Amino acid sequence: MRRERGRDRTVTDARQTIGRVAVIGTGVIGRSWVEVFARAGCETRIHDRDQAQIDRALAWLDEDLDLSVAGGWLGAGEADGIRSRVSTHSELEDALAGADYVQESGPERLDAKRELFRALDGSAPSAAILASSTSTFDMTVIADGLAGASRCIVAHPTNPPHVIPAVEVLPGASTDPAVVSRTMNFLRQAGQVPVLLRKYTFGFVLNRLQAALVREAIDLVESGVADVEAVDTIVREGLGLRWAIMGPFVTGHTNADGGLREYYGRYGSSYRALIQALDPAAPAFDGEMIDRLSTATEGLVGGATVADLLRWRDDMIRRIRALKSQHPGA
Numbered sequence: 001m002r003r004e005r006g007r008d009r010t011v012t013d014a015r016q017t018i019g020r021v022a023v024i025g026t027g028v029i030g031r032s033w034v035e036v037f038a039r040a041g042c043e044t045r046i047h048d049r050d051q052a053q054i055d056r057a058l059a060w061l062d063e064d065l066d067l068s069v070a071g072g073w074l075g076a077g078e079a080d081g082i083r084s085r086v087s088t089h090s091e092l093e094d095a096l097a098g099a100d101y102v103q104e105s106g107p108e109r110l111d112a113k114r115e116l117f118r119a120l121d122g123s124a125p126s127a128a129i130l131a132s133s134t135s136t137f138d139m140t141v142i143a144d145g146l147a148g149a150s151r152c153i154v155a156h157p158t159n160p161p162h163v164i165p166a167v168e169v170l171p172g173a174s175t176d177p178a179v180v181s182r183t184m185n186f187l188r189q190a191g192q193v194p195v196l197l198r199k200y201t202f203g204f205v206l207n208r209l210q211a212a213l214v215r216e217a218i219d220l221v222e223s224g225v226a227d228v229e230a231v232d233t234i235v236r237e238g239l240g241l242r243w244a245i246m247g248p249f250v251t252g253h254t255n256a257d258g259g260l261r262e263y264y265g266r267y268g269s270s271y272r273a274l275i276q277a278l279d280p281a282a283p284a285f286d287g288e289m290i291d292r293l294s295t296a297t298e299g300l301v302g303g304a305t306v307a308d309l310l311r312w313r314d315d316m317i318r319r320i321r322a323l324k325s326q327h328p329g330a
């Protein structure tokens with residue numbers, strides 16, 4: 001991750017595949033994608049229905065680039081190059097002009113996604129790939145009835161994509177296989193780690209895994225087993241340290257000297273009993289529950305604002321990735 005000043009190999013690589021990108025919707029996810037694509041050397045045209053969101057996204061990008069230069073992650077020239085490749089457009093059609101790839105990052109509502117995709121399909125150049133950041137919807141449904149359904153695909157990032165590389169890629173029923181491979185190649189060349197899913201399931205893989213853990217974390221607190229701080233500490237100082245370098249299967253493989261075969265053989269019945277003991281009821285997420293957990297979490301982070309935490313998180317993730325790239329997997 002730590003780059004040599006003035007040299008950035010991803011720039012030429014990504015440009016060979018996709019020269020011009022449009023990011024539609026510049027909230028939390030869209031603004032972060034802007035940095036990914038502009039950093040990869042693409043001309044990045046951005047549009048949001050709300051001008052204030054475009055202004056906020058640019059202010060965020062400016063600050064993040066300044067911090068990246070100060071932290072040694074980017075050279076000053078690279079940051080200037082990124083800024084110069086970003087342009088804002090109040091009209092959707094202008095943002096789409098000449099685009100090779102479009103990353104839709106509008107609100108997570110099916111009607112909004114379908115409407116936006118109708119507009120994108122109507123105005124984007126016919127060869128452009130139309131990708132959605134959707135966290136939950138099936139591209140088969142979003143693109144249903146569109147003339148250009150074959151160029152539509154889900155590219156669901158992990159928040160925030162400018163520092164976290166995993167992207168879940170999922171074609172719809174009509175998506176052209178060439179669009180799948182071009183999307184995978186482009187995202188890879190832009191520095192992300194695309195992961196191709198085989199079929200649609202609600203929440204894809206990442207959010208299903210996350211929801212399983214979040215459900216149990218809430219249940220442990222609400223049922224009085226442990227407080228918010230204890231649960232967060234066990235993830236942060238326990239499970240999370242392993243998870244930054246290996247997933248649940250390779251972790252299991254290292255939990256017994258004979259690997260996963262021995263581990264599951266030895267502990268399979270305990271896991272089975274534990275999994276059966278998990279209460280499948282979903283937490284209520286009512287006002288009182290949200291208030292209880294939010295108050296405890298605000299106490300846990302002390303005086304830090306969310307913006308403070310985001311800056312700290314991004315810096316720490318960059319450091320962890322730099323360390324991982326110096327010591328690639330076994």
Ligand SMILES: NC(=O)c1ccc[n+]([C@@H]2O[C@H](COP(=O)([O-])OP(=O)(O)OC[C@H]3O[C@@H](n4cnc5c(N)ncnc54)[C@H](O)[C@@H]3O)[C@@H](O)[C@H]2O)c1
Pocket residue numbers: 024025026027028029030047048049050053104105106107108112116133134135136156157158159
């Ligand atoms: N926030 C996350 O953690 C996260 C993670 C991965 C994926 N996603 C997905 O990314 C997408 C965006 O999420 P977000 O958290 O950035 O939401 P957000 O609410 O922060 O941003 C959405 C943006 O879309 C704009 N918008 C609304 N209608 C529009 C239109 N017709 N044309 C152009 N812009 C329009 C809004 O003004 C807003 O700026 C969603 O599909 C979400 O599921 C979110």
